[in-house]
Amino acid sequence: MKKVIAVIGGRRVKKGLLAVAEEVGGLIAGRGAVLLCGGLGGVMEASAKGAKDAGGITLGILPQDDKESANPYIDVPVATGLGIGRNVIIARTADAVVAIGGQYGTLSEIAFALQLKKPVVGIETWDIEGVVKAGTPEDAVSKIFDSIDS
Secondary structure, eight states, rough: OEEEEEEEOSSSOOOHHHHHHHHHHHHHHEEEEEEEEOOSHHHHHOOOOOOHHTOOOOEEESSSSSSGGGGGOOOEEEEEOOOHHHHHHHHHHEEEEEEEOOOHHHHHHHHHHHHOOOEEEEEEEEOTTTTEESSHHHHHOOOOOHHHHH
């Protein structure tokens, strides 16, 4: 069974983090994992684009109740109609999580993942206990796969 790695982060982030998210997505796909995200814009869209460009599979857990709201890089849109409640589904479905930037929605996803004992690696995100810091996309993806392969 393929590993499922979530990339979480804000819809509105500084430009440099979008390039980071895109690279992380590509690296995840390059390791054969499915990229999971919230299916919308910002970090979610950038990471999905990176995964698609690398030939990967993308899964988007949408807060809306229509699949058409997904960004164009999502292969499998899941329309939940749950709003921010979908964050629990993202944390539950992922084998591990990479957090890039983000605000309170990202914080909730981190908290759910940590409560579920899922590894979380972060780039320029919330500095809280349990989040392993990474400095580059390569570092983040290496740490995430080390945490689930060991």
